[in-house]
Amino acid sequence: xENTVLLALAVAAVSYxxxxxxxxxxxxxxxxxxxxxxxxxxxxxxxxxEWLVFTEWAKTYGDCxxxxxxxxxxVVLNSFEAASDLLxxxxxxxxxxxxxxxxGELIGFAQAMALMPYTERFRQLRRMAHKELTGAALQxxxxxxxxxxxYLVLKVMEHPSDLAKLVRHYAGSVxxxxxxxxQTKPEDDPFLLLAEKVxxxxxxxxxxxxxxxxxxxxLRHLPDCVPGTHFKQVARELxxxxxxVIEGPYHWALARQDTPEVIKPNFVSTVMSRKAGSxxxxxxxxxxxxxxxxxxGGADTTVSSITSFYLAMALYPEVQAKGRxxxxxxxxxxxxxxxxxxxxxxxxxxxxxxxxxxxPVAPLGVPHLSTQDDIYRxxxxxxxxxxxxxxxxxxxxxxxxxxxxxxxxxxxxxxxAALKRTxxxxxxxxxxxxxxxxxxxxxxxxxxxxxxxxxxxxPLNENGAPILRxxxxxxxxxxxxxxxxxxxxxxxxDHSDLLEASLAC
Numbered sequence: 001x002e003n004t005v006l007l008a009l010a011v012a013a014v015s016y017x018x019x020x021x022x023x024x025x026x027x028x029x030x031x032x033x034x035x036x037x038x039x040x041x042x043x044x045x046x047x048x049x050e051w052l053v054f055t056e057w058a059k060t061y062g063d064c065x066x067x068x069x070x071x072x073x074x075v076v077l078n079s080f081e082a083a084s085d086l087l088x089x090x091x092x093x094x095x096x097x098x099x100x101x102x103x104g105e106l107i108g109f110a111q112a113m114a115l116m117p118y119t120e121r122f123r124q125l126r127r128m129a130h131k132e133l134t135g136a137a138l139q140x141x142x143x144x145x146x147x148x149x150x151y152l153v154l155k156v157m158e159h160p161s162d163l164a165k166l167v168r169h170y171a172g173s174v175x176x177x178x179x180x181x182x183q184t185k186p187e188d189d190p191f192l193l194l195a196e197k198v199x200x201x202x203x204x205x206x207x208x209x210x211x212x213x214x215x216x217x218x219l220r221h222l223p224d225c226v227p228g229t230h231f232k233q234v235a236r237e238l239x240x241x242x243x244x245v246i247e248g249p250y251h252w253a254l255a256r257q258d259t260p261e262v263i264k265p266n267f268v269s270t271v272m273s274r275k276a277g278s279x280x281x282x283x284x285x286x287x288x289x290x291x292x293x294x295x296x297g298g299a300d301t302t303v304s305s306i307t308s309f310y311l312a313m314a315l316y317p318e319v320q321a322k323g324r325x326x327x328x329x330x331x332x333x334x335x336x337x338x339x340x341x342x343x344x345x346x347x348x349x350x351x352x353x354x355x356x357x358x359x360p361v362a363p364l365g366v367p368h369l370s371t372q373d374d375i376y377r378x379x380x381x382x383x384x385x386x387x388x389x390x391x392x393x394x395x396x397x398x399x400x401x402x403x404x405x406x407x408x409x410x411x412x413x414x415x416x417a418a419l420k421r422t423x424x425x426x427x428x429x430x431x432x433x434x435x436x437x438x439x440x441x442x443x444x445x446x447x448x449x450x451x452x453x454x455x456x457x458x459p460l461n462e463n464g465a466p467i468l469r470x471x472x473x474x475x476x477x478x479x480x481x482x483x484x485x486x487x488x489x490x491x492x493x494d495h496s497d498l499l500e501a502s503l504a505c
Contacts, residue, residue, distance in 0.1 A: 040068035175298030181266035
């Protein structure tokens, strides 16, 4: 026994020495701000508009920055080259998601695609969504996009002060029809009200560094009476809301798929028809969370893009005039634009690309996770590092986009490289948003319909003062423009009559 103990101690000592030796031999971390003992860079982490701070830091530390917060490594990628090298070319090591205790585990978002680890279950959900939202399958939903975009413009012209609310209704209405076949109510729809609360919670809860429990997971086990555990009450309330959003529209759809109340085609009915209406327990669970991921992703992200479009048109009337002229030339004034016109409207396409670039919906994307130790540019990236992509910086790179703060769709005309670059707004590699083409269709037709039929003028902030062209967007995983008002009026009575007639069909 004594010899066995001595041997074990000797092995442990040698192992410890080897670990220390190998640790000294490994390359250093990527450059970054000097960390403090124990706390690391906790006190230096920005708390709002982090993408702007990281972009500024890149001037000092380079396009790849390493931070440490309470022992957790965070890598910030500020260039397309670095993000492409790691998140795409080395996607086998960088396609998972970090453990976000607050958003993922306590609220439940880790069961949906956005925050789910890269597992076989994730791949099942993604395959199901991708099959219905790409190629010819996507065209089945074009009439829904076109109808609701016309309804949106008509309502915005009637109530321009309610622009943000109306855009949110448009985005939610389209995705609820496509996902579940559900027709939203004109006002205060219960599913949309729930989704708005939950997606607002997701934007705050999923932001790395926002919750101490994400770095110190054992805090979740403290009694509620302990100071600093208010996050547990917040999580319980949001978890209950989250499950209502997940299960409410899904069970509504299952109960009504064979009734005229349901709009077809829709995602749930199409999947069920392929299964002859009979799902195993596992298939039912996958369809539940796959449809919920589509609903959650589509109900909020396009809101930011379309609202940004209205703001940009008010700030840049010359762009608005040029876009309208193209529609008049290609489509004419006897009908409204359709998604089948997209390939013939390159400037409207360029406006959409510039909307995605100018102020991207998710400026820092959704964080990735390194699942293996890696060496990049002779620097060490440890397994378990949170990897954040500064999409805002990539889409404001002056080498690719001169005068990046300016809203200028001309930068995309004849520039295939710039056009392709805007795809980073939807993520990277194996975590690229499966609803990208769907979202682009929704934003494109909203833009084309508005330019064809109305005039957008005079952007003012919530205090009634003119808005400067350099607009400060709100903090969060999903970033929205600041509150503003603008004038939206029909180009002529003929144009408003055309809108109303199209909705009466």
